[in-house]
Amino acid sequence: MTKNPIPESPPSPKQPAEKAAPEKPSRPGTGARGSPRARLYSGTRAYSRERLYSGEHPWYALDHAAIIYPAILSDKISAYFRIQATLIDQVDVGLLQTALDAVRQRFPYFQIELRKGFFWFFLERNENPNPVIQDSRFPMQKLLTRKRGGYLYRIRAHDKRIALEICHILTDGSGAMIFLRSLLAEYYRLQGIHTEYGQDVFDPRGKPAPSEWEDAFSRYATPGIPEPVRGTSAWHLPGLPLPLHTMRITTGTLALAEVLKKAKEYGATLTVYLSAVFLAALQDVQDAHPRQGDRRKRKPLRLQVPANLRNFFPSTTLRNFSLYALPDIDTRLGHYEFKEIVTRVRAMMNLAYDPKELARTITRNVMTAKNPFIRVIPLTLKNIFMRSVYKSHGENLYSSLATNVGMARLPESFSGKVLRVDVILPSTPGLKTVAGMISHRDALSISFGSVIERTDLERAFFTRLVKDGLRVKVESNQVTEPGKESAHALLQ
Amino acid sequence: MPYCSKCGVEVDDGVAACPLCSTPIQNLDALVRKPENNPYPQHIIDPEDAYSLSKAERRRIGVELLTLAVALASAALFLVDLLSHTSLSWSRYAVASVVLGWIMAVAPNVLYGRKKAALAIMAMSVIAYLLVLDGLDGQLDWSLTLGAPIALTSFMIAAATVEIMVTRRIKGINLLGIGALALATFLIALESILRIGLGTSVRPYWSLVAALALVPVAVFLFYLHGRVLRGADLRKIFRL
Numbered sequence: 150m151t152k153n154p155i156p157e158s159p160p161s162p163k164q165p166a167e168k169a170a171p172e173k174p175s176r177p178g179t180g181a182r183g184s185p186r187a188r189l190y191s192g193t194r195a196y197s198r199e200r201l202y203s204g205e206h207p208w209y210a211l212d213h214a215a216i217i218y219p220a221i222l223s224d225k226i227s228a229y230f231r232i233q234a235t236l237i238d239q240v241d242v243g244l245l246q247t248a249l250d251a252v253r254q255r256f257p258y259f260q261i262e263l264r265k266g267f268f269w270f271f272l273e274r275n276e277n278p279n280p281v282i283q284d285s286r287f288p289m290q291k292l293l294t295r296k297r298g299g300y301l302y303r304i305r306a307h308d309k310r311i312a313l314e315i316c317h318i319l320t321d322g323s324g325a326m327i328f329l330r331s332l333l334a335e336y337y338r339l340q341g342i343h344t345e346y347g348q349d350v351f352d353p354r355g356k357p358a359p360s361e362w363e364d365a366f367s368r369y370a371t372p373g374i375p376e377p378v379r380g381t382s383a384w385h386l387p388g389l390p391l392p393l394h395t396m397r398i399t400t401g402t403l404a405l406a407e408v409l410k411k412a413k414e415y416g417a418t419l420t421v422y423l424s425a426v427f428l429a430a431l432q433d434v435q436d437a438h439p440r441q442g443d444r445r446k447r448k449p450l451r452l453q454v455p456a457n458l459r460n461f462f463p464s465t466t467l468r469n470f471s472l473y474a475l476p477d478i479d480t481r482l483g484h485y486e487f488k489e490i491v492t493r494v495r496a497m498m499n500l501a502y503d504p505k506e507l508a509r510t511i512t513r514n515v516m517t518a519k520n521p522f523i524r525v526i527p528l529t530l531k532n533i534f535m536r537s538v539y540k541s542h543g544e545n546l547y548s549s550l551a552t553n554v555g556m557a558r559l560p561e562s563f564s565g566k567v568l569r570v571d572v573i574l575p576s577t578p579g580l581k582t583v584a585g586m587i588s589h590r591d592a593l594s595i596s597f598g599s600v601i602e603r604t605d606l607e608r609a610f611f612t613r614l615v616k617d618g619l620r621v622k623v624e625s626n627q628v629t630e631p632g633k634e635s636a637h638a639l640l641q
Numbered sequence: 642m643p644y645c646s647k648c649g650v651e652v653d654d655g656v657a658a659c660p661l662c663s664t665p666i667q668n669l670d671a672l673v674r675k676p677e678n679n680p681y682p683q684h685i686i687d688p689e690d691a692y693s694l695s696k697a698e699r700r701r702i703g704v705e706l707l708t709l710a711v712a713l714a715s716a717a718l719f720l721v722d723l724l725s726h727t728s729l730s731w732s733r734y735a736v737a738s739v740v741l742g743w744i745m746a747v748a749p750n751v752l753y754g755r756k757k758a759a760l761a762i763m764a765m766s767v768i769a770y771l772l773v774l775d776g777l778d779g780q781l782d783w784s785l786t787l788g789a790p791i792a793l794t795s796f797m798i799a800a801a802t803v804e805i806m807v808t809r810r811i812k813g814i815n816l817l818g819i820g821a822l823a824l825a826t827f828l829i830a831l832e833s834i835l836r837i838g839l840g841t842s843v844r845p846y847w848s849l850v851a852a853l854a855l856v857p858v859a860v861f862l863f864y865l866h867g868r869v870l871r872g873a874d875l876r877k878i879f880r881l
């Protein structure tokens with residue numbers, strides 16, 4: 150197998166970089182004047198690439214979970230997440246590019262750029278090439294989300310790893326997994342391994358169904374039902390920030406069967422068990438913090454645990470359709486033993502993952518965005534408003550975030566060729582350290598994304614697992630030189 | 642598999658320290674860290690860097706936009722003037738100013754990296770502007786006797802001052818002294834030009850008074866610099 154070298158950087162948009170892309174069928178109205186891309190790159194000095202295109206899927210509105218993200222985007226908050234697959238063999242970048250160009254036509258709702266309207270952001274069709282780019286040490290940095298002509302996702306490759314970095318404006322973990330599975334299926338199909346297409350893996354030659362880009366939130370909103378009860382603000386990790394455009398990734402891998410067995414011992418599911426360990430780790434860090442000595446002045450520890458709403462409300466959408474539970478422990482009441490935390494988390498998650506309770510939040514989100522008084526506010530003002538809402542109704546309410554994407558469900562045909570799958574979330578200055586979990590075959594991968602120097606939370610989390618008798622293998626992208634991390638560590 | 646003795650977690654072969662607590666990891670098999678074991682590449686390449694316009698492109702776009710704006714503004718001024726007067730009157734003055742502004746903005750971009758050439762062109766265009774303003778009514782009244790000499794003298798003195806300041810080895814409070822001396826020289830030159838231009842008595846008067854005040858200040862500053870504050874950085878003293 151020939152290995153194509155990974156391009157050091159994507160080709161400049163002004164160069165004709167479309168050798169690998171398959172020819173698109175010509176569309177009515179464009180044939181006479183030549184293809185839009187030919188005109189786009191015909192050598193005229195055009196500094197902005199104006200829309201030349203209005204065929205099918207010309208534009209989309211943002212779904213009701215996505216509308217908050219464009220407002221909060223900054224150098225420090227990217228609202229991206231990353232799903233990466235580590236293969237057994239080296240990645241063939243040429244094949245991957247061919248696979249990407251074939252597969253992405255099947256997902257027109259991802260081939261878009263973010264645009265500003267007068268009242269809301271919207272997503273407009275993007276006809277630029279989307280080259281596979283080389284991975285970097287600090288993923289998900291310097292993104293093109295708000296730039297004209299930039300995609301809201303990108304495929305990166307390095308060595309044996311294929312990574313999908315995708316913005317939450319486009320989709321959630323479930324939608325991103327379908328895209329990544331379809332991409333991998335096409336990549337392996339080009340190598341002669343055939344995969345059955347279905348619900349989890351889309352056929353690149355198939356036709357997108359309108360239900361794939363529906364805003365399922367609107368469908369399940371029930372006007373008139375009471376709003377959810379708003380929680381109190383939660384404790385946040387202390388810590389000095391890492392330099393801009395860097396982040397630390399710490400990934401721990403465990404044997405899935407062992408963890409499941411351990412969770413069963415506590416009478417919990419995998420998500421409940423890991424969330425309980427996370428809360429216990431947060432408690433360890435809080436206990437060790439010198440300014441948290443007075444228990445009465447503490448704030449509760451609360452964890453956001455997202456859930457895939459497709460499990461509760463039938464939908465096949467590839468847009469966002471997830472909400473969360475907020476299990477918490479109030480350490481003002483005293484130290485929680487691990488078993489107490491498990492009991493509490495299990496009960497709280499059972500209560501939260503109830504279609505009736507979830508409908509409250511769905512309805513609140515949808516009805517707020519549909520309120521005519523909010524709709525007529527110009528976008529610039531709305532952005533300011535949304536940033537404060539994100540703080541007061543979002544980050545302030547929970548200490549951290551731990552999402553369990555569940556099983557990667559790669560098709561049998563090539564799942565043996567993939568060693569490991571990870572999901573990485575870049576943190577925000579508010580939450581500082583967050584975690585993403587995913588299982589592939591017999592391996593559970595838990596990745597922490599952090600923007601602070603301290604590794605206390607990661608350390609507390611993994612040492613708790615080790616003390617519970619589990620074998621954990623840890624790796625990191627080593628943001629600081631060895632020794633630097635422990636300089637400010639709280640935990641001894 | 643190597644593991645951290647403090648945290649109990651396992652790590653890859655060849656990892657020097659625990660990713661969680663930085664405790665050095667004893668490794669009997671491989672004492673040398675193998676670079677291929679890094680889970681992430683060690684370089685930092687982000688597509689953003691390649692997509693953005695280069696600085697030269699930004700300058701070119703800036704020049705293009707400025708030129709277009711100036712051309713449109715000049716055309717509009719001429720047209721408005723023509724509509725109301727049927728001949729060009731006041732608009733010539735306005736357009737001359739707009740063109741001067743255009744040269745001032747465009748020269749540093751076109752002659753990027755050639756600071757002296759850009760400054761020379763800007764200085765010459767100011768003098769030309771004065772001549773044009775004066776000469777638009779058909780005769781030169783003040784520009785040759787006053788405007789151009791004053792502008793030329795101030796540019797030359799400013800250039801000389803900057804040159805002297807730049808060549809000082811220690812840049813401290815002595816720069817203020819040089820500035821004071823330059824100001825005194827400029828005032829004397831200014832008064833001389835004014836007197837020659839207006840045809841009054843050639844002997845300077847008020848500028849000497851000013852110079853008498855400035856020169857002792859400069860001497861005092863040189864003394865301060867040489868004896869008291871030697872080497873003190875101006876940026877330190879006058880930090881905002």
